[in-house]
Amino acid sequence: MTLVHVDIADGVATMTLDDPDRRNALTIPMVDEIVAAMDLIEKDGSVGAIVVTGAPPAFCAGADLGNLVDTGDGPGFRAIYEGFLRVARSPLPTIAAVNGAAVGAGMNMALGCDLRIAARRAKFDTRFIQIGLHPGGGHTWMLRRIVGPQVAAAAVLFGEVLDGAEAERVGLAYKCVDDDALLDTAHALAMKAADGPRELVITVKETLAAMATIDSHDEAVSRELTPQVWSTQKPWFRERIAALQSKISSKS
Numbered sequence: 001m002t003l004v005h006v007d008i009a010d011g012v013a014t015m016t017l018d019d020p021d022r023r024n025a026l027t028i029p030m031v032d033e034i035v036a037a038m039d040l041i042e043k044d045g046s047v048g049a050i051v052v053t054g055a056p057p058a059f060c061a062g063a064d065l066g067n068l069v070d071t072g073d074g075p076g077f078r079a080i081y082e083g084f085l086r087v088a089r090s091p092l093p094t095i096a097a098v099n100g101a102a103v104g105a106g107m108n109m110a111l112g113c114d115l116r117i118a119a120r121r122a123k124f125d126t127r128f129i130q131i132g133l134h135p136g137g138g139h140t141w142m143l144r145r146i147v148g149p150q151v152a153a154a155a156v157l158f159g160e161v162l163d164g165a166e167a168e169r170v171g172l173a174y175k176c177v178d179d180d181a182l183l184d185t186a187h188a189l190a191m192k193a194a195d196g197p198r199e200l201v202i203t204v205k206e207t208l209a210a211m212a213t214i215d216s217h218d219e220a221v222s223r224e225l226t227p228q229v230w231s232t233q234k235p236w237f238r239e240r241i242a243a244l245q246s247k248i249s250s251k252s
Contacts, residue, residue, distance in 0.1 A: 004033035006041060011048040011194030012187055013041045016055055023061035024054040026105050031083035038086050048194030048201060051186045052087060052113060053097040059122065060106025065131075080105060081137045088112030091202045093193040097186035098122040098164070098173070104131075104139075111142040114205070117189070118164035118173035119182040125161045145212075147172050197236040203227050 005016045015037055017024040024030075041047050054060050063080045084105060087094060096102075096113035101123040110116050110124070118124075126143070128135040135156060144152040151170045154160040167173035177185045193201055207227060214220050231237055 002033070003027075003030040004037045006037050008041075008044065008047060010187070010191050011046060012051060012190040013044070013047045013049075014051045014053065014183070014187065015041070016053050017060055018055040020055045020057070022064065023058035023101065024106070025061045025064040026080050026083040026109075027064045028079060031080060034083045035086050038090060042090065042092060045198065047092065048196065048198050049093045049095070049190035050087075050090060051095045051097050051183070051190050052109065053099055053183065053186070054106075056099060058100040058106075059096070059098045059102040060109050061101055062104030062106045062127070077136055081108075084109040084112045084137065091205060093190070093201060093205060095186050095190050097182050098124070098167075099179070099182055101125060103127050104133075105137060108137045108139055108142065111139070111146065115189070116167070116173040117182060117186045118167045118176045119179040120164045120176060121179050122164040122167065122173070122176075123161055124155070124163075124167050124172060126156045127159075128156065130159055143172075197234065200231055200234070200236065203231075 001019075003017070003019050005018050007014045007016075015034070017030065017034075019025065019027075019030060038050075041050060087109060094113040094115070096110035096116045098110050098116055098118045100119070100121060102110045103123075103125045104127050107124055107126060126135065126139065128139070140152065140156060143155060147155075147170050151172070155162065162170065162172060164173060164176040168176035175185065196204075204227075207224060210223060211220060214223060
């Protein structure tokens with residue numbers, strides 16, 4: 001049984017977790033398939049962005065509870081973490097198309113993506129305390145960094161479950177859309193990243209990540225200068241400037 005499916009179109013790879021009977025819970029076999037799928041996607045030079053979603057009705061219901069009970073140690077937990085950490089480490093732009101429940105480690109999968117698009121039926125549910133488990137996999141760090149301390153506390157400590165509209169309101173999701181528009185919306189957005197020169201997009205993603213440790217505008221200017229100069233020396237820059245100038249000339 002294949003637990004992860006990949007479809008590539010328009011420079012976008014859509015990776016679907018497909019174990020609906022378990023609500024796409026992270027098991028060791030699924031994690032292995034996620035890692036293998038991500039390796040293949042990133043080796044494909046035609047792919048410029050990735051959309052991660054789940055087979056209905058869930059996005060990802062977290063770590064398989066049986067695995068959690070049997071794990072009992074750090075290495076065991078890390079084996080499950082690799083499912084979402086592998087996505088979080090991708091140099092390519094990533095979008096989580098959250099179509100249903102994203103619970104615990106499944107919420108980590110969404111948090112680890114660069115962007116989250118939520119269906120109205122989406123449910124962001126940390127649920128760690130509710131099952132007697134301390135959060136893991138960088139959950140508190142990612143969540144606090146995205147939504148701030150108060151919303152993170154509401155979700156983790158007080159068990160607030162956020163639907164798609166509420167996730168958009170608090171900044172957890174970039175956008176909430178109708179359920180049947182989710183994948184089309186995510187794909188269209190991913191295509192905009194995939195349309196850019198792949199090497200440039202990867203470098204810009206690295207720069208965005210680096211800005212988290214930069215404290216001043218002057219430092220940011222210096223950090224951006226080297227890759228900006230590098231980009232002007234690439235063929236794509238001259239090609240795109242020429243195309244833009246031609247377009248402007250044709251309208252004048």
